[in-house]
Amino acid sequence: MCAASNPVAGRDGLAVLDAEEIRRALTRIAHEILERTHGGDGVILLGIPTRGVPLARRLAARIGEFEGLDVPCGSLDVTMHRDDLRLHPARALGRTDLPPGGVDGKTVVLVDDVLYSGRTVRAGLDALNDLGRPRAVQLAVLVDRGHRELPIRADYVGKNLPTSQREVVHVLLTEVDGQDSVMIGEGRRP
């Protein structure tokens, strides 16, 4: 109903993706991962907490449906590697949970909800470096909102969402927030 071309105003701003569109975007990303990795051999999916983790699980389930392939899936907490730690009070850590077998020699697909400055992904690459030596690292995001501050790009994008830096993008997922949608709202006035 609330398609991107016809946004509806909600409590948290405008809905730009609804549950159905999120489902279709993830289906497409799952197919692209299979295509780009020649059938998903040696692929592991690592979600970045909080919302990257359920997204990684959904992608793994999709790939399982399409190819009958059991793709290992885990989480990678990047908090201790962030470059903005000293700008905030110390934050609680998320969970790092590697599938058995680790990351050595694997094609690791990092999964996150929103790609913005690219700093989270940089921290993710550093964190991954301490865990082993993957054969390759790729990046899948549900929303790419632009405004990169580092030379980082996504390999798989659910939706490119041109935004202004004043706006905020909220990704809501059933596992965490009780519903699926992507909202865009006005941030704090500069």
Add this chain to the structure above:
Amino acid sequence: MKRHLISAADLTRGDALLILDTAEELAHLADRPIKKLPTLRGRTVVNLFYEDSTRTRISFEAAAKRLSADVINFSAKGSSVGKGESLKDTALTLEAMGADAVVIRHGASGAAHRLAGWVRGSVLNAGDGTHEHPTQALLDAFTIRRRLMARRASTAGARGTGLDGLRVTIVGDVLHSRVARSNVLLLSTLGAEVTLAAPPTLLPLAVGSWPCAVSYDLDSELPKSDVVMMLRVQQERMTAAYFPSVREYSRRYGLDAARMARLPGHAIVMHPGPMNRGVEIAAEVADSVRSTIVEQVANGVTTRMAVLYLLLGGTEFPATGVAQ
């Protein structure tokens, strides 16, 4: 969280759970090929030790190094303290060297609190006289939670849970024990029911105001304890005769195999170390599967990493130079 960690009483239930949950995540680091995180790069931690210590100093040093902090070790032996330098002057020297955190062990109760008023960085109390040893209490709580609460919790691990309903009996020289005081405060904050079992001469006068029960009879407490924590008999702090003989103390308050057999099947035996084998704990108890003594040492590094991260990892506190 406050800026310093002087007393276990400074920690709210929320603070304590945040430390334990952070430690739970950091515990996985030990299984990784690279046991190091870049988080405290460029920060300096000073270990200021006026009393002998093996595990606490090494534990703090390992914790700070695993977080990439620079560590300066200072022990009173072989330093200018021998020439009569006061704690305050030593503190100002460290201040001038730019310490972001000072870990202090001192024979005088209240030394950590005084130090907190003199230096700009965070002060972590690693034992002050007979007063407190908060990181020991945190690592004990962490060990108890991992052993006894993880299997009760429905989801993976014990994240977010306290120690509600657990019965902890702390046995022995409570009077001279900073470990006992910190544990009583922290474990009761986390919801455990704490009982002190000791001869009347080894209990402090003010024990009535502590959030715990008191018993003079160890044998009646054992069958209902989930955790038994044995304390070292601190001969070096004893200025009078507190019990007739070591042998008699050991008979009534020592944990031997016969006493251990009266504990419930799941119960664990803890000791903060160093142990006097044959006095407060028998060798076969210390080496049994119920004993968590070696685990406590490993958990000490993890817990202290969590404390250092939470105190030093975020924004610097405004430099007021005043305690808390």
